[in-house]
Amino acid sequence: MATLGLIEYEAASAGVRAVYDDIMATRGTDWINNFWKALAHDPATLQRTWASIKEIMRPGALDALTKEMIYLAVSASNQCPYCIASHTAAARKAGMTDAMFAELMAVVGMANETNRLVSGYQVEVDERFKCK
Amino acid sequence: MATLGLIEYEAASAGVRAVYDDIMATRGTDWINNFWKALAHDPATLQRTWASIKEIMRPGALDALTKEMIYLAVSASNQCPYCIASHTAAARKAGMTDAMFAELMAVVGMANETNRLVSGYQVEVDERFKCK
Amino acid sequence: MATLGLIEYEAASAGVRAVYDDIMATRGTDWINNFWKALAHDPATLQRTWASIKEIMRPGALDALTKEMIYLAVSASNQCPYCIASHTAAARKAGMTDAMFAELMAVVGMANETNRLVSGYQVEVDERFKCK
Amino acid sequence: MATLGLIEYEAASAGVRAVYDDIMATRGTDWINNFWKALAHDPATLQRTWASIKEIMRPGALDALTKEMIYLAVSASNQCPYCIASHTAAARKAGMTDAMFAELMAVVGMANETNRLVSGYQVEVDERFKCK
Amino acid sequence: MATLGLIEYEAASAGVRAVYDDIMATRGTDWINNFWKALAHDPATLQRTWASIKEIMRPGALDALTKEMIYLAVSASNQCPYCIASHTAAARKAGMTDAMFAELMAVVGMANETNRLVSGYQVEVDERFKCK
Amino acid sequence: MATLGLIEYEAASAGVRAVYDDIMATRGTDWINNFWKALAHDPATLQRTWASIKEIMRPGALDALTKEMIYLAVSASNQCPYCIASHTAAARKAGMTDAMFAELMAVVGMANETNRLVSGYQVEVDERFKCK
Numbered sequence: 001m002a003t004l005g006l007i008e009y010e011a012a013s014a015g016v017r018a019v020y021d022d023i024m025a026t027r028g029t030d031w032i033n034n035f036w037k038a039l040a041h042d043p044a045t046l047q048r049t050w051a052s053i054k055e056i057m058r059p060g061a062l063d064a065l066t067k068e069m070i071y072l073a074v075s076a077s078n079q080c081p082y083c084i085a086s087h088t089a090a091a092r093k094a095g096m097t098d099a100m101f102a103e104l105m106a107v108v109g110m111a112n113e114t115n116r117l118v119s120g121y122q123v124e125v126d127e128r129f130k131c132k
Numbered sequence: 133m134a135t136l137g138l139i140e141y142e143a144a145s146a147g148v149r150a151v152y153d154d155i156m157a158t159r160g161t162d163w164i165n166n167f168w169k170a171l172a173h174d175p176a177t178l179q180r181t182w183a184s185i186k187e188i189m190r191p192g193a194l195d196a197l198t199k200e201m202i203y204l205a206v207s208a209s210n211q212c213p214y215c216i217a218s219h220t221a222a223a224r225k226a227g228m229t230d231a232m233f234a235e236l237m238a239v240v241g242m243a244n245e246t247n248r249l250v251s252g253y254q255v256e257v258d259e260r261f262k263c264k
Numbered sequence: 265m266a267t268l269g270l271i272e273y274e275a276a277s278a279g280v281r282a283v284y285d286d287i288m289a290t291r292g293t294d295w296i297n298n299f300w301k302a303l304a305h306d307p308a309t310l311q312r313t314w315a316s317i318k319e320i321m322r323p324g325a326l327d328a329l330t331k332e333m334i335y336l337a338v339s340a341s342n343q344c345p346y347c348i349a350s351h352t353a354a355a356r357k358a359g360m361t362d363a364m365f366a367e368l369m370a371v372v373g374m375a376n377e378t379n380r381l382v383s384g385y386q387v388e389v390d391e392r393f394k395c396k
Numbered sequence: 397m398a399t400l401g402l403i404e405y406e407a408a409s410a411g412v413r414a415v416y417d418d419i420m421a422t423r424g425t426d427w428i429n430n431f432w433k434a435l436a437h438d439p440a441t442l443q444r445t446w447a448s449i450k451e452i453m454r455p456g457a458l459d460a461l462t463k464e465m466i467y468l469a470v471s472a473s474n475q476c477p478y479c480i481a482s483h484t485a486a487a488r489k490a491g492m493t494d495a496m497f498a499e500l501m502a503v504v505g506m507a508n509e510t511n512r513l514v515s516g517y518q519v520e521v522d523e524r525f526k527c528k
Numbered sequence: 529m530a531t532l533g534l535i536e537y538e539a540a541s542a543g544v545r546a547v548y549d550d551i552m553a554t555r556g557t558d559w560i561n562n563f564w565k566a567l568a569h570d571p572a573t574l575q576r577t578w579a580s581i582k583e584i585m586r587p588g589a590l591d592a593l594t595k596e597m598i599y600l601a602v603s604a605s606n607q608c609p610y611c612i613a614s615h616t617a618a619a620r621k622a623g624m625t626d627a628m629f630a631e632l633m634a635v636v637g638m639a640n641e642t643n644r645l646v647s648g649y650q651v652e653v654d655e656r657f658k659c660k
Numbered sequence: 661m662a663t664l665g666l667i668e669y670e671a672a673s674a675g676v677r678a679v680y681d682d683i684m685a686t687r688g689t690d691w692i693n694n695f696w697k698a699l700a701h702d703p704a705t706l707q708r709t710w711a712s713i714k715e716i717m718r719p720g721a722l723d724a725l726t727k728e729m730i731y732l733a734v735s736a737s738n739q740c741p742y743c744i745a746s747h748t749a750a751a752r753k754a755g756m757t758d759a760m761f762a763e764l765m766a767v768v769g770m771a772n773e774t775n776r777l778v779s780g781y782q783v784e785v786d787e788r789f790k791c792k
Contacts, residue, residue, distance in 0.1 A: 038253040042366035056238045061231035073202045074209045074243035076780030082250045085261040099193035102570035105780040106188045111206035113773035118214045120736030120765040121170040129217040131397045174762035208384030234438035237384040245377035252340030252369040265791045302517040306630035320502045325495035338507035341470045346514045349525040363457035370452045375470035382478045385434040393481040395661045472648030498702035501648040509641035516604030516633040566781040584766045589759035601730045602737045602771035610778045613789040627721035634716045639734035646742045649698040657745040
């Protein structure tokens with residue numbers, strides 16, 4: 001189980017419940033996943049992390065699906081099992097098809113390969129790529 | 133300079149030139165960036181890597197811009213300076229605006245933060261997130 | 265199970281037992297955790313790794329608790345499940361409270377976020393930060 | 397230069413200036429480092445990131461120096477040159493001596509070594525380390 | 529189970545079966561490991577990945593055992609459980625003894641330690657190490 | 661320059677000089693690279709790190725060239741510029757040809773790609789790969 005355990009809704013303080021309620025309302029679900037229940041032991045971090053994610057993942061110049069796929073791409077690249085599982089579910093809910101998932105993973109794999117080839121070959125940045 | 137140096141078009145073998153030509157034709161440019169010139173010392177890897185990237189980055193279930201942004205997201209997460217510079221340029225060419233870039237980076241930053249919070253708190257994957 | 269298996273005290277050579285004995289004496293415990301039992305297949309690495317850890321984790325300019333928390337911070341950042349579990353236990357034994365753990369994780373998460381924002385935005389090091 | 401350039405105080409909007417002012421007041425300095433000037437192109441991320449760092453780095457269960465050293469430890473482990481330079485400066489300002497820096501780095505190095513030994517040897521988590 | 533599930537030989541398309549057949553023939557085995565069964569949902573990625581690995585892992589300037597050990601070294605450094613398990617098996621099949629494995633891990637651990645010491649101490653590259 | 665600066669032979673204490681002398685004698689060179697000069701501010705870490713590297717890199721079940729290539733593979737995978745530069749030089753001195761370097765990098769790139777494909781697809785370890 002999580003280091004500090006999980007705080008269920010029933011056992012949560014009013015402040016934690018308010019965050020849980022906002023998570024469920026924002027996501028249109030009736031449950032809270034373990035990540036938030038684990039963070040709830042530190043209400044300040046729970047509140048700040050949720051507020052940040054809510055703001056960042058809101059559709060803007062990028063739509064919700066693209067943002068979820070980027071989140072999943074980073075999590076797969078970092079090899080974080082929990083994050084891969086949860087953001088695969090979130091991306092699917094936002095519309096990611098199996099074909100989109102497969103192409104996403106192909107890009108993630110390729111980027112990880114060429115990142116190391118570039119580093120290993122000690123390739124210098126082209127002048128044209130440098131920011132003025 | 134790169135470990136094995138860079139092979140310019142003029143000095144390249146016919147096989148390497150064929151790859152260079154295909155890169156320029158596919159990308160609609162008249163120059164080759166250093167990454168390919170460094171890889172050209174190993175024609176098999178040059179050929180294979182380019183063929184893979186060409187296939188993977190071709191619009192499919194995901195459009196070209198989304199793919200370039202995912203490539204940039206992974207490169208930023210891996211902190212690869214060359215790849216960040218080159219794929220920022222490529223994503224911009226594919227249509228990424230400053231606002232899109234900023235939102236992309238916000239997601240990358242957040243994903244890296246929560247990946248570690250999840251790991252540090254030893255959070256178990258929720259049953260609902262597990263693949264059947 | 266571990267790649268080469270685990271070597272229990274009873275089955276260990278005299279040299280390995282000497283390391284086990286020193287681990288237990290130094291830590292004030294009566295058991296050996298799996299990491300050492302796995303390394304015991306390579307007595308030279310077992311001996312060298314333990315000697316290094318013993319020297320590094322000894323209170324000096326930094327106290328034992330601070331050192332254990334740094335070890336945990338790096339392990340959480342690297343997302344190493346075994347290391348997170350073992351160094352959470354070690355840090356607690358050294359005095360880490362739940363509140364300290366939570367603040368530690370908040371810093372680890374934040375550092376991982378800003379590390380990528382800095383890289384992604386290609387921020388140059390300020391002159392004032394450079395070592396003379 | 398940074399991808400989107402740097403926004404100096406004189407050229408900043410009122411909202412960005414307010415963040416800059418708070419950074420300088422909180423840190424007791426009269427200048428803004430490049431990280432914030434780069435983020436200023438995205439005022440929402442600038443504001444959110446600064447608010448998070450301000451809250452997280454405030455002395456609490458852990459003192460300011462310990463927090464800065466943990467930030468530096470993670471940045472060194474992630475090999476982020478900008479972050480290492482800036483947080484080395486910040487940690488020194490908070491009281492880190494050369495001896496403390498050296499011990500910090502020794503722990504960071506060791507943790508990175510054993511994280512991989514554990515993974516490579518496929519060591520299972522001891523029952524005693526598992527959270528109830 | 530894997531995100532998209534596993535495709536067994538019996539349920540596979542002719543194109544996927546052709547890859548499976550080539551994997552088994554090349555490796556001299558009569559079974560397919562889960563990685564390929566998971567990738568089979570994306571036949572293009574399955575085909576491209578297998579063709580790349582087959583080409584890369586073929587003995588050349590480096591023999592098969594050395595290549596498998598390098599693959600394992602990277603996987604251990606990246607802390608990828610599946611890859612560590614599968615490439616430990618592959619390296620053993622190619623001739624890796626327990627003593628070789630132990631020395632391999634010792635190098636991987638040490639490299640991860642000094643990579644961070646170098647970064648943390650902000651050591652500049654010696655002139656003699658720079659490529660002309 | 662390095663965080664704590666570099667300690668040249670002339671300015672070094674007797675203990676540090678002894679390590680420098682052993683490095684030069686062991687490697688058959690007449691100079692010390694910056695890494696050691698930076699670590700010299702912490703004689704205990706200098707001594708311990710050198711002793712560990714000397715022991716680990718000594719030919720055993722694996723020859724010196726293989727060990728240097730593994731060190732380089734990990735450094736390229738970790739994207740550590742100093743380590744890539746120094747261990748490329750060391751591997752070449754030990755006999756690495758350009759063709760060997762190119763194959764080494766191809767394996768490093770591929771391993772980084774498949775490590776993420778495996779993680780992203782959430783592939784479970786095959787029973788046959790599990791250690792008994």
